[in-house]
């Protein structure tokens with residue numbers, strides 16, 4: 242083999258393994274659940290009667306948690322989540338609880354809320370901090386590039402790439418060693434012509450692939466809630482058992498915060514936003530006694 246060819250092959254091998262190494266390094270590799278976000282979490286009933294935030298995120302779910310964490314880097318953020326804390330719901334924290342969660346009778350407080358879609362299909366959705374990422378099957382894949390290009394959004398692809406990397410380093414694990422039933426499904430798909438067999442890949446590709454999982458190697462679930470830890474927890478407040486029932490938009494602007502009255506509900510306000518906004522939240526235990534009136538008024 243000519244020296245140049247040898248050099249080329251050596252480079253090729255180096256880059257191949259470097260690529261493999263980078264992919265492995267880019268995934269999460271710890272096995273402890275990280276509850277640091279709990280420093281920012283309170284029950285809605287324990288919140289002060291009057292507060293101001295730059296942003297209020299309604300729903301601390303799969304999308305809400307990373308959004309709130311990102312905003313909290315430079316702004317004060319309130320997350321209003323109707324469900325409770327994951328640590329009070331052991332079934333959402335491990336793969337062993339997956340089926341039990343879905344089978345549980347819905348008592349209005351369970352982490353999986355049963356509902357029927359408009360086209361009549363029985364389904365469930367998350368009702369816990371971390372949202373449906375705390376009850377789902379944990380399969381992780383990057384989005385289809387075609388979806389991004391056709392979405393009508395002018396994506397900053399560098400920011401998209403960074404976001405993928407953040408999520409993958411924090412809560413996505415390499416689950417490429419498959420259980421017997423998983424291997425059987427994968428082989429069946431390939432045999433049925435869903436090809437090529439792409440092996441382990443995080444990106445969206447045509448064919449069959451093994452992708453990442455938010456379950457780690459010992460079966461613990463690392464839901465989107467752990468992405469809150471990536472924010473500035475000093476800027477972040479999460480109110481639990483806070484069911485948002487109404488958002489009031491007003492065109493009246495004011496140079497100082499409008500007074501908010503503590504009543505049957507909790508009222509949070511976005512300060513100095515272009516349009517005055519207020520959010521009425523049903524406080525878990527106090528609302529019913531307060532009757533049907535929108536307790537706190539601005």
Ligand SMILES: Cc1cc2nc3c(=O)[nH]c(=O)nc-3n(C[C@H](O)[C@H](O)[C@H](O)COP(=O)(O)OP(=O)(O)OC[C@H]3O[C@@H](n4cnc5c(N)ncnc54)[C@H](O)[C@@H]3O)c2cc1C
Pocket residue numbers: 299300301302303304305321322323324343365366367368369370371372373374376377378379380381382483484485486
């Ligand atoms: C059984 C199951 C398995 C799945 N498996 C996978 C999978 O393997 N891979 C995958 O990618 N996807 C899977 N999905 C889908 C995926 O989990 C969801 O698409 C995704 O989590 C939705 O994210 P979201 O942020 O839109 O909503 P959610 O994560 O559901 O978050 C919404 C949040 O808002 C809160 N909320 C709702 N209403 C109010 C209110 N009025 N006031 C205050 N808070 C409120 C909820 O409690 C919840 O926390 C699965 C879903 C289910 C149900």
